[in-house]
Amino acid sequence: MTAPAITRLTDPHLYSHGDPHATWARLRRECPVSWQDEPDHEPFWAVTTYDEGLAVLSDWKRFSSAKGTFLRPNLSDPYPGAGVMMTLSDPPRHDVLRKAAAALFTPKAAAGFRGRATEVSRSLLRGVVDAGPHDFVNDVAAPYPLQVIAGLLGVEGEDVERVAAYAEAAVGNIVDLDGTAAQQAHLEVLAYYAEVIEERRARPTGDVVSAFVLAQADGLDITDDEIILTCDNLAVAAGETTRQVLSGGLLALLADPAQLDALRSGTVPLKSAIEELVRWTAPVTHLMRTAVADTPLGGVEIKAGQAVSVWLSSLNRDENVFDRPMELRLDRSPNRHVSFGGGRHFCIGAPLARLMIRVFLEETMRSVARIEQVGEPRRTPSYVTNSLEYLPLAFYSE
Ligand code: HEM
Structure with missing residues (x-):
């Protein structure tokens, strides 16, 4: 007997073992803004089409970030940082917080990370090239972004590994909300940052902690x-997403050798290839907002206080916006994907993410002649991050 199709959007197995794209395609066709009332989860609206989804993300006056930006089973439980942290706030507070950090995330500032990204790429690749099979996710893709940007986050030296371990555990936390290992790691990192804040208050550097400590001294209410x-x-935000473009992107390229050849030969511009890999992998599966007042959307009436989820992975495959959306086309142009979100909260780290992906691809093409997939990948059972948790590969220099 064939297993029944898994169609509940909150079922983690849909993402690890099912076909969420089939579910989203059906919703786009039949019910772009649908009411989802699923067992063990508070009900919510699911927006799966591009125009409606972007309308939600672009309109903070109607759809607020202040009560959380991801679905969770008990939406009424208080959420740490809700209403006060950058990602969990609306203007005017959001504008002030974003301004305090903005100078560290400009395209020019991102370009300053090229040297560090090259150094980290080379070191990680040295560890796996001609060294037999490895798990690309955990050996390369996961440590890469965290090692590149650790300094920006105020993390130094050996502590990089500790913070990276927390980011790992945090994903476990999303999958298993009671994960004690995740909570323990989290507490350690919070204690770590408390120390860094004191140090930066005494001696500010160019990192994010210093930017906020200085803004605090200037009167910012934080x-x-x-x-x-x-x-x-x-x-x-930086680590769990960028790693997925590398691992999910490489998996997609291995399944389509003609595209990989085109990338190697320079037939397609790296710039458009990066955007297509970001569209294709859509590392953040959905974002959530809360309706501020009763409001119409896509033919339905949303009530004040209801949760509205926007499925970025589905928006990126909307047939009305993307030509042959289910095909990976590295030369896709235009490519108006929403993997970095939309509106006021558009990813502040996008220039840095693009730079890290670019450098990693350049270094891989320079030092790896052949890549073999040596086993079956495993996808993460999560409706928040669209990611691989295991990808067995072998890299050869010739
Ligand atoms: C391919 C990699 C990445 C993807 C796909 C991604 C995706 C996203 C998305 C979808 C949002 C919007 C959240 C919302 O509207 O609620 C966002 C916001 C954000 N991202 Fe990224 N991100 C990536 C890399 C990074 C990096 C490298 C950093 C930092 C170094 C970063 C830092 C942030 C921050 C701080 C926000 C909140 C901005 C705000 O609330 O104004 N991201 N990202």
Whole structure:
């Protein structure tokens, strides 16, 4: 007997073993803004089409970030940092917090990370090239972004590994909300940042902690705990997403050797290839907002206080916006993907993410002649991050 199709959007197995793209395609066709009332989860709206989804993300007056930005089973439970942290706030507070950090995330600032990204790429690749099979996710893709940006987050030396371990555990936390290992790691990182704040207050550097400590001294209404939550959130926001473009992107390229050849030969521009890999992998599966007032959307009436989820992975495959969306086309142009979100909260780290992906691809093409997939990958059972948890590969220099 064939197993029944898994169609509940909150069922983690849909993402590890099912076909969420089939589910989203059906919702786009039949019910772009659908009411989902699923067992063990508070009900919510699911927006799966591009125009409606972007309308939600672009309109903070109707759809607020202040009560959380991801679905969770008990939406009414208080959420740490809600209403005060950058990602969990609306203007005017959001504008002030974003401004305090903005100078560290400009395209020019991102370009300053090229040297560090090259150094980290080379070191990680040296560890796996001609060294037999490895798990690309845990050996390369996961440590890469965290090692590149650790300094920006105020993490130094040996502590990089500790913070990276937390970011790892945080994903476990998303999958298993009671994970004690995750909670323990989290507490350690929070204590770590509390120390860094004190040090930066005495001697500011060019990192995010210093930017917020200086803004605090200038009168910004932000507590130490909120600075800590912001840094903590950044490690996850940067690490868990960028790694997925590398691992999910490489898997997609291995399945389509003609595209990989085109990338190697320079037939397709790296710039458009990066955007297509970001569209294809869509590392953040959905974002959530809360309706501020009763409001119409896509033919339905949303009530004040209801949760509205926008499925970025589905928006990126909307047939009305993307030509042959289910095909990976590295030369896709235009490519108006929403993997970095939309509206005021558009990913502040996008220039840095693009730079890290670019450098990693350049270095891989320079030092790896052949890549073999040596086993079956495993996808993460999560409706928040669209990611691989295991990808066995072998890299050869000739
Ligand atoms: C491919 C990699 C990445 C993807 C796909 C991604 C995706 C996203 C998305 C979808 C949002 C919007 C959240 C919302 O609207 O609620 C966002 C916001 C954010 N991202 Fe990224 N991100 C990536 C890399 C990074 C990096 C490298 C950093 C930092 C070094 C970063 C830091 C942030 C921050 C701080 C926000 C919140 C911005 C705000 O609330 O104004 N991200 N990201």
